[in-house]
Amino acid sequence: MTPPLPEPLPADPLPVVAAWLAEATASIRNATAMTLATVEPDGRPSARMVICRGFDPQAGWFVFYTDRESAKGQALAAHPYASLVFHWDAFERQIRVDGPVTPAPDADSDAYWATRPHDARLAAIVSAQSRPLASRAALLDKIAETAKRSSADLPRPPRWGGYRVWAERVELWVGQPARVHDRALWTRTLARASDEFRGGAWRATRLQP
Ligand SMILES: Cc1cc2nc3c(=O)[nH]c(=O)nc-3n(C[C@H](O)[C@H](O)[C@H](O)COP(=O)(O)O)c2cc1C
Secondary structure: OOOOOOOOOOOOOHHHHHHHHHHHHHHOOOOOEEEEEEEOOOOOEEEEEEEOOEEEOOOOEEEEEEEOOOHHHHHHHHOOEEEEEEEEHHHOEEEEEEEEEEEOOHHHHHHHHHHOOHHHHHHHHHOOOOOOOOOHHHHHHHHHHHHHHOOOOOOOOOOEEEEEEEOOEEEEEEOOHHHOOEEEEEEOOEEEEOOEEEEOOOEEEEEOO
16 A cells, blocks of 8 residues: 655655656656646647656656647647646556646757657657648658658757646645545745746645545
8 A cells, every 4th residue: 555645744745746756657657647638729628648758846847748839739828827647556646736837948848859769750740730630641651751851860840849837736646545545735826937937835735535
């Protein structure tokens, strides 16, 4: 059984998040996959999986990479806020994170792009994510065609890059016997400083399951 959260609760939830991510990553494939919920331009919610490619517990952001002209990119342009959910059944743990979203710095997107295999770069360059496609064969043809006439290094297209989700609310959940699960919520105020946010002190509250 996974132990419940400490009593009293830690002042800052992000070191706990870091420890949980490290534990999950050590034994679970794609452990940093997370649900990303956004608000569509028309105000409706929409959720999909993405991979968390970085987390800075000091600054308080989580980063994922995507096509910024995709449906999620358009949602974030209209409403720059997101909710994230991680869940690892083997550990009976859930993490929820809510907060504002900013584009990741270009240097970070370039650095992550440089780690992507050639095929993955090619696919990202050719695929206009979330747009209709006449057939799968049409996309494969376009990939083959682009591969023939592109330079070997395949630079990052400007529409492809990262988004940082800044932790303003963090909820940790641990499954416990007899469904008396353990939950705690941390909230703080974020102050915007150009493309970043600075977090105030966290307030921690245990919640009924
Ligand atoms: C496990 C998993 C991980 C994924 N990771 C990413 C990712 O990191 N970035 C991304 O753009 N799409 C990722 N996808 C695909 C998205 O779920 C989604 O299909 C795509 O981003 C288009 O979403 P949108 O139309 O809402 O913009 C992933 C899918 C799965 C199942």
